Amino acid sequence: MDDIEKISKELNNLPEGWIVMLETTPEKMLEVSLSTIKFLSDEKNYIGIIVSASRPQKNLIQLYKQKKIDTKKILILDCISKSQSLDLEEASNVIYLESVSSLTNISLAITASIQQIPGDKFVFIDSINSMLIHNKPEVFAQFIHGILTKLRIGGINGLLISLDNETNKEIHAEIAQLCDRIVKI
Amino acid sequence: MLKDETKKSIEQAIQMDKHGVIIMIELPVNAYFEMNSSTIKLLTNQGFEGIYISFQRPFKNISSFFKSEGIDTSTILFVDAATALSGEQQNEDPRCIHISQALDIDELVKAIYLSLPKLKGQKKFIFIDSLTTISLYKPLSQIMRFSEFLMRTVRKENEENVILIFNVAKDLTQKKFIKDIAFHVDQVISVDNNG
Amino acid sequence: MDEKKSKQDTIFDMAKIKAGIENKLKGTDDKGYSTGGTLEQKTQQMHETKNEAKKGKKFVLTGISGFDELFENGIPKGSNILVAGGAGSGKTIFCLQTLEYHCSRGEKCFYMSFEESEKRLMEHMEDFGWNSKKLIESGNLKIKRYLPSDIHYVSEKGSDNAMFAKEEDSQLLQLEPVSLEEGFNPDFVVIDSLTAIASAFMGKEGSYRFYAERLFRFFENMGSTNYFITETGQMPETFSQTGVEEFLADGVIVLYNIKRENMRERAIEVLKMRGTKHQERIVAMKISEKGMVVYPKQEIFGEIHTK
Numbered sequence: 001m002d003d004i005e006k007i008s009k010e011l012n013n014l015p016e017g018w019i020v021m022l023e024t025t026p027e028k029m030l031e032v033s034l035s036t037i038k039f040l041s042d043e044k045n046y047i048g049i050i051v052s053a054s055r056p057q058k059n060l061i062q063l064y065k066q067k068k069i070d071t072k073k074i075l076i077l078d079c080i081s082k083s084q085s086l087d088l089e090e091a092s093n094v095i096y097l098e099s100v101s102s103l104t105n106i107s108l109a110i111t112a113s114i115q116q117i118p119g120d121k122f123v124f125i126d127s128i129n130s131m132l133i134h135n136k137p138e139v140f141a142q143f144i145h146g147i148l149t150k151l152r153i154g155g156i157n158g159l160l161i162s163l164d165n166e167t168n169k170e171i172h173a174e175i176a177q178l179c180d181r182i183v184k185i
Numbered sequence: 186m187l188k189d190e191t192k193k194s195i196e197q198a199i200q201m202d203k204h205g206v207i208i209m210i211e212l213p214v215n216a217y218f219e220m221n222s223s224t225i226k227l228l229t230n231q232g233f234e235g236i237y238i239s240f241q242r243p244f245k246n247i248s249s250f251f252k253s254e255g256i257d258t259s260t261i262l263f264v265d266a267a268t269a270l271s272g273e274q275q276n277e278d279p280r281c282i283h284i285s286q287a288l289d290i291d292e293l294v295k296a297i298y299l300s301l302p303k304l305k306g307q308k309k310f311i312f313i314d315s316l317t318t319i320s321l322y323k324p325l326s327q328i329m330r331f332s333e334f335l336m337r338t339v340r341k342e343n344e345e346n347v348i349l350i351f352n353v354a355k356d357l358t359q360k361k362f363i364k365d366i367a368f369h370v371d372q373v374i375s376v377d378n379n380g
Numbered sequence: 381m382d383e384k385k386s387k388q389d390t391i392f393d394m395a396k397i398k399a400g401i402e403n404k405l406k407g408t409d410d411k412g413y414s415t416g417g418t419l420e421q422k423t424q425q426m427h428e429t430k431n432e433a434k435k436g437k438k439f440v441l442t443g444i445s446g447f448d449e450l451f452e453n454g455i456p457k458g459s460n461i462l463v464a465g466g467a468g469s470g471k472t473i474f475c476l477q478t479l480e481y482h483c484s485r486g487e488k489c490f491y492m493s494f495e496e497s498e499k500r501l502m503e504h505m506e507d508f509g510w511n512s513k514k515l516i517e518s519g520n521l522k523i524k525r526y527l528p529s530d531i532h533y534v535s536e537k538g539s540d541n542a543m544f545a546k547e548e549d550s551q552l553l554q555l556e557p558v559s560l561e562e563g564f565n566p567d568f569v570v571i572d573s574l575t576a577i578a579s580a581f582m583g584k585e586g587s588y589r590f591y592a593e594r595l596f597r598f599f600e601n602m603g604s605t606n607y608f609i610t611e612t613g614q615m616p617e618t619f620s621q622t623g624v625e626e627f628l629a630d631g632v633i634v635l636y637n638i639k640r641e642n643m644r645e646r647a648i649e650v651l652k653m654r655g656t657k658h659q660e661r662i663v664a665m666k667i668s669e670k671g672m673v674v675y676p677k678q679e680i681f682g683e684i685h686t687k
Contacts, residue, residue: 017246072394075394075397075398075401092394092395092398093394093395093398094398095398095401095402095405098643099640099641099643101640101641101643102640102643102645103681104645104647104664104678104679104680104682105405105645105664107678107679107681108404108405108664108675108678109401109405111678112400112401112404112405113397115404116397116400116401116404117397134641135682136682138321139681139682139683141321142321142322142681143681145241145267145270145271145318146270146271146272149242149243149267149268149270149271149273150271152242152243152245152246153243153245153246153268153271153273169356170356170357170359170360172214172356173214173317173354173355173356174317174318174354174357176214176215176217176354177212177214177217177218177241177315177318177354178241178242178318179217180218181216182214270679271679272661272676272677272678272679273677286659286660286661287660287661
């Protein structure tokens with residue numbers, strides 16, 4: 001079974017309001033992210049709220065277009081561009097947040113996004129490892145717990161992506177135990 | 186799903202000829218909650234009524250999952266500390282006690298103390314999920330005080346047969362405070378990736 | 381799938397959604413309150429609650445988006461409240477915004493400034509779109525600057541410089557710590573700040589403590605609801621100069637400006653408020669172009685205190 005088939009099979013088998021952690025290798029991470037987003041937005045017709053701590057929106061939009069992902073169904077919460085003093089070009093599906101370490105602000109943005117976007121949606125945190133570079137592990141675990149609880153109460157689907165074996169074991173366990181499923185690609 | 190071997194270990198533990206049994210169940214993080222709910226199913230199928238204290242997931246999510254697994258939730262009182270921690274609105278439900286956002290340990294203790302007599306059955310359990318999650322928010326001294334309260338409660342001379350279960354992710358069992366608690370339990374059951 | 385797809389398409393306009401999200405984040409959403417409803421609706425609701433309040437107690441609101449939701453009913457009318465925080469944490473904005481809310485509703489407000497000039501304070505208000513000139517002309521708002529030399533005990537016969545008065549002098553109990561314009565009985569008063577007053581006493585802590593106590597009693601007897609600004613460190617663990625102010629105050633509101641790597645994150649909490657239930661959490665706060673916005677459901681991630 002190839003990676004895309006595995007992702008679709010796992011996500012298709014879950015009841016609505018699922019929270020899944022994707023674990024993969026550095027080499028596959030980008031492809032896994034893109035394939036998952038494509039599956040959820042094209043096949044499942046979900047609106048995606050992408051919390052990007054790994055790549056600025058400009059790069060992401062390019063990659064989505066290359067992958068033929070409908071960017072009209074994606075809202076990017078860009079945590080990188082502002083803190084890196086990159087060009088903050090106006091885009092209807094991008095909100096620039098202060099930085100990856102501004103967890104309160106990110107939480108507010110996710111909450112506001114969930115409230116404003118109608119219909120079926122998913123929140124994708126990309127990635128655990130990128131966010132841990134900028135945040136203390138225990139604080140980050142609190143943040144994830146808070147976000148996942150909000151998602152559960154709202155019946156909203158959630159995805160987290162992390163690097164296999166690269167994450168602090170204890171924090172990985174704290175976060176993983178909150179998920180409905182761990183999918184290793 | 187739990188393997189037969191694991192189920193047997195849990196059954197043996199809960200049937201221990203001892204007043205106030207305390208068990209720690211170590212679970213792999215893969216399918217953590219599924220195995221949690223398998224434990225609850227085992228207990229409720231054996232006629233236990235219980236209090237499920239959740240720091241991890243909100244009541245809404247747990248009860249819908251339990252119902253989908255065929256667990257009789259009418260025999261369980263839930264204490265939802267997770268919703269409080271997230272600051273979200275809490276919907277009223279007769280089976281669920283909501284804790285205030287301050288997540289005062291004393292309030293939690295009071296909630297459990299008041300809930301126990303409401304369980305009418307002969308066999309009772311208190312299920313904690315999980316101490317490591319609440320330790321993200323509260324000082325360890327309060328976590329230890331809470332654990333000690335629970336252990337004292339189930340081992341009280343005049344208290345009816347109550348089983349206390351601490352649920353811990355396997356990768357977190359090396360935390361010092363978990364080791365300290367494990368030292369005081371009657372049995373540690375370790376579940377592998379296959380249940 | 382096609383039906384579902386077309387349903388998603390017809391109700392979905394990402395640009396509009398993005399604008400809605402950004403308004404919420406900036407606090408420029410007219411709805412403002414996280415529980416929905418306009419400010420007017422919320423005010424009406426809380427006033428109704430106020431009327432039904434137990435023991436005939438009356439409560440007041442601040443009008444600050446999200447902040448009033450931290451209370452069960454509001455702030456008990458006639459309270460003395462410390463507004464504590466470090467430099468740039470938003471204490472002045474908090475107080476000005478509260479006064480603007482009440483002045484706009486025909487209530488009388490008085491801003492006693494021992495720090496900034498009247499002109500400066502009016503400019504602060506204009507920055508947020510609050511028409512300070514109009515409020516002053518209506519007679520609802522008075523802003524007056526005081527100098528340290530103005531700190532006197534006053535009576536009909538004259539005045540004594542408070543800094544030089546001996547605190548043991550029982551005759552001071554017959555005098556008032558401040559004089560207000562005759563006929564002007566404010567409903568709300570801001571004293572900005574106790575720190576400036578304390579520094580004017582030049583090491584005479586005893587005299588300052590006595591004066592502060594008299595000041596609290598004076599405003600308590602006047603029946604106004606009073607906000608006393610006090611400067612603290614950025615991560616305060618004490619909320620007043622001498623500690624006696626916290627003891628005297630009915631309420632303490634703390635504003636934080638928390639350092640996160642190379643950024644600052646704002647937060648607010650109601651540390652204490654006698655006579656009403658309130659949320660006991662530090663929650664997120666922002667200062668937008670329309671003023672202060674509090675997010676009562678949003679906790680702060682990360683350490684607040686230095687210890």
